[in-house]
Amino acid sequence: MKAISIGLLGLGTVGSGVVKIIENHQDKLMHQIGCPVQVKKVLVQNIHKEREVAVNQSLLTTSAEEIIDDPDIDIIIEVMGGLEGTKELLLKALKQKKHVVTANKDLMAVHGSELLTTASLNSCDLFYEASVAGGIPILRSLVDGLASDRITKMMGIVNGTTNYILTKMSKQGSAYDDVLAEAQRLGYAESDPTADVDGLDAARKMAILSTLGFSMKIDLDDVKVKGIRSVSEDDLQYGKQLGYTMKLIGIAQREGEKVEVSVQPTLLADAHPLAAVNDEYNAVYVYGEAVGETMFYGPGAGSLPTATAIVSDLVGVMKNMRLGVNGKSAISPQYEKKLKQPEEIYSKYFLRIHVKDEVGVFANITSVFAEHGVSFEKILQLPLKEAEEAEIVLVTHRSSLEDFEQILNKLRDLSAINEIKSSYRVEGGGR
Amino acid sequence: MKAISIGLLGLGTVGSGVVKIIENHQDKLMHQIGCPVQVKKVLVQNIHKEREVAVNQSLLTTSAEEIIDDPDIDIIIEVMGGLEGTKELLLKALKQKKHVVTANKDLMAVHGSELLTTASLNSCDLFYEASVAGGIPILRSLVDGLASDRITKMMGIVNGTTNYILTKMSKQGSAYDDVLAEAQRLGYAESDPTADVDGLDAARKMAILSTLGFSMKIDLDDVKVKGIRSVSEDDLQYGKQLGYTMKLIGIAQREGEKVEVSVQPTLLADAHPLAAVNDEYNAVYVYGEAVGETMFYGPGAGSLPTATAIVSDLVGVMKNMRLGVNGKSAISPQYEKKLKQPEEIYSKYFLRIHVKDEVGVFANITSVFAEHGVSFEKILQLPLKEAEEAEIVLVTHRSSLEDFEQILNKLRDLSAINEIKSSYRVEGGGR
Numbered sequence A, B: 001m002k003a004i005s006i007g008l009l010g011l012g013t014v015g016s017g018v019v020k021i022i023e024n025h026q027d028k029l030m031h032q033i034g035c036p037v038q039v040k041k042v043l044v045q046n047i048h049k050e051r052e053v054a055v056n057q058s059l060l061t062t063s064a065e066e067i068i069d070d071p072d073i074d075i076i077i078e079v080m081g082g083l084e085g086t087k088e089l090l091l092k093a094l095k096q097k098k099h100v101v102t103a104n105k106d107l108m109a110v111h112g113s114e115l116l117t118t119a120s121l122n123s124c125d126l127f128y129e130a131s132v133a134g135g136i137p138i139l140r141s142l143v144d145g146l147a148s149d150r151i152t153k154m155m156g157i158v159n160g161t162t163n164y165i166l167t168k169m170s171k172q173g174s175a176y177d178d179v180l181a182e183a184q185r186l187g188y189a190e191s192d193p194t195a196d197v198d199g200l201d202a203a204r205k206m207a208i209l210s211t212l213g214f215s216m217k218i219d220l221d222d223v224k225v226k227g228i229r230s231v232s233e234d235d236l237q238y239g240k241q242l243g244y245t246m247k248l249i250g251i252a253q254r255e256g257e258k259v260e261v262s263v264q265p266t267l268l269a270d271a272h273p274l275a276a277v278n279d280e281y282n283a284v285y286v287y288g289e290a291v292g293e294t295m296f297y298g299p300g301a302g303s304l305p306t307a308t309a310i311v312s313d314l315v316g317v318m319k320n321m322r323l324g325v326n327g328k329s330a331i332s333p334q335y336e337k338k339l340k341q342p343e344e345i346y347s348k349y350f351l352r353i354h355v356k357d358e359v360g361v362f363a364n365i366t367s368v369f370a371e372h373g374v375s376f377e378k379i380l381q382l383p384l385k386e387a388e389e390a391e392i393v394l395v396t397h398r399s400s401l402e403d404f405e406q407i408l409n410k411l412r413d414l415s416a417i418n419e420i421k422s423s424y425r426v427e428g429g430g431r
Helices: A013-024 A026-033 A064-068 A084-095 A105-121 A138-145 A160-172 A176-186 A200-214 A233-241 A303-323 A361-371 A401-413 B013-024 B026-033 B064-068 B084-095 B105-121 B138-145 B160-172 B176-186 B200-214 B233-241 B303-323 B361-371 B401-413
Strands: A004-009 A037-043 A075-078 A099-102 A151-157 A244-255 A258-269 A281-288 A292-299 A346-356 A376-383 A389-396 A417-427 B004-009 B037-043 B075-078 B099-102 B151-157 B244-255 B258-269 B281-288 B292-299 B346-356 B376-383 B389-396 B417-427
Touching (some): A004 A013, A004 A303, A013 A026, A013 A037, A013 A303, A026 A303, A037 A064, A064 A084, A075 A084, A075 A303, A084 A099, A084 A105, A099 A105, A099 A303, A105 A200, A138 A200, A138 B138, A151 A200, A160 A233, A160 A281, A200 A244, A200 A258, A233 A244, A233 A417, A303 B138, A346 A401, A361 A389, A401 A417, B004 B013, B004 B064, B004 B303, B013 B026, B013 B037, B026 B037, B026 B303, B075 B084, B075 B303, B084 B099, B084 B105, B099 B105, B105 B200, B138 B200, B138 B281, B151 B200, B160 B176, B160 B233, B160 B244, B160 B281, B200 B244, B200 B258, B233 B346, B233 B417, B244 B417, B346 B401, B361 B376, B361 B389, B389 B417, B401 B417
Parallel strands (some): A004 A037, A004 A075, B004 B075, B258 B417
Antiparallel strands (some): A151 A244, A151 A281, A244 A258, A281 A292, A376 A389, B151 B244, B151 B281, B244 B258, B281 B292, B346 B389
């Protein structure tokens, strides 16, 4: 029986994992698909580099064209990263009727719909489970498992680096900079951590998730992003005192026909299932009208989890090939994009301010909130070391983002307020 | 375009949910499948009973044959429960080339392989996602998402009633009987709670899960079962003090070619992701060699979650029908069943005993453990109100089940020991 041939673009840790899994699971794959599968060519930058995984050197090439143009290769697995060049390569592959499996979240967040359309036009599969939360089969669950439900909310801890940092800050009471340095030493954070700590990586994943979950083309630019650089130990400790855990949360929410998608440090009620997701783990919480609350938890990165997701996609492609039904599973967005405006985005907020310790200050503050019809759920007031200053920590009831921003502006103008130290969205724990 | 016709067996809360979802999601279903879908006939016990959901009375019938023999009906959805009679009905349906979707865990745990074989021989789909943890797409994830991994451990909180009871006992410090009565009043427990509290319901689900996850035909009788009736508040409180949460856990574990499957009240280290799964929620924790730790969380029961799982399966069947590929997804068990013997089943154990408060007692106890090479991880000793008695709480390091049972027998014979109050398996938190 003719083997299915794979062209692998990239042989880093993930690519090596893919090679290993395919080799170690030949029997199981054969059992599932009914024919053998082989890696036929591998694109690398340097053929003679020493590698952890033993790959027959005759398979290696430095020419992408040699792989894309090989008529025997049925499926391209892309694990080399990159944006424009990689897009062109994959478009070419799809036009040559090669199926594509990719782990490239940057690419899918930015060019996903163009690639998916091209795949569909060419009756090719384009699968990308590994692009979001490597070890969690979340895309598959959204497409299949919750197919008959209407998803109204997704919340994701979809970046392992920031979750690791926030967990350590919370448990050890350490400062952001110290924990980041430790994370870099241990390999949990890149030497340039920008994409992680500024929330961009999470935003890409939320764009992919919300596009799929809401069947609406959400672009990366539609995702409002705030990172964790300015999160302080004080915020974490006050949060804890009030029953919250700080997480970098991607929120995608739908009400009626309108959606909001954001990534921001968020104080989660301790009882929320996401609040217990610690260290470098990822999780995606999905609320469906019929199913209610569900959550998918697992490793968000790592070469083997990501490689596992890729091979699962690969199995999907190969099953479709054997059945002759490729290119039918991509669902094009069904709804027109309608984004919520700031006056339509509601949530509770945590606010920490330093005020002059004098009579009437609190009345001034509450009257600003009252003007906007926003009341408080929790209040902490504490004297500070500086004799004339006090610290006030508030959690509001639900407010529109517009109201809350106007409140912040008015508070900044109050002479009794020395500084607005921080503010965060609050999720969970009732209205 | 010809509609796909469904015969529904049963119109209780789940059946009504299925009817509702199909009606409310006609557009979405049409978009996914490319043709309309209709419920053509519904089997009920009483045609004239008043019902929550508005179903055209002309669809109702009290004759199962009228549905099974209807050549226009393509798919049977079985939500009426029952064992032998239901099996015969579904076998007949499959032989008449009707696909089957069922939520019947009793049936699948006992007759699953016979039904699946018949389905496969008749090129029919038989899907049963709703039979395990209604709102969690766990079977799909095992089959597809983790297809290329080797699953070595599954741990499930797969019974909502017992999780509700244990959560309340733990949080309120209430007694088992009181919480059970409350759960019955609130509808979280049946008036006859036997199948839930004695672990049988969980055992059925573990038989289904382990058969699929290990690709090995695990029968219900292979699952060792212990329920929660004898769990006391004291056990929960001591557990808490030592850093554990009590859960009714189904464990399916594989080492080499051998497996063990059990359901028992278990003390879980607080840091384990399952320890945070509270109230009536279910979760399945899966450890795969490549992917590492993953967990799927959601409602385990409830009419809408279960109905959602059924409709997802229905979408799967209908997609396969449109593609002409039914009956190919059932994977027959690949490995011969090999069960671990008690000397091969290792875990940590919690033990609570009442002893005479006299010199040398503790030395007697430790020497019994030492004879079997079992040492302690944690020890608590407390005086009791009865002047001459003390309570000892131990957590052992790993021991074989055989050793531990022999130790228990020897302890029972020690004159210094008044009573062995309780013992539990301990999971998580290192070796």
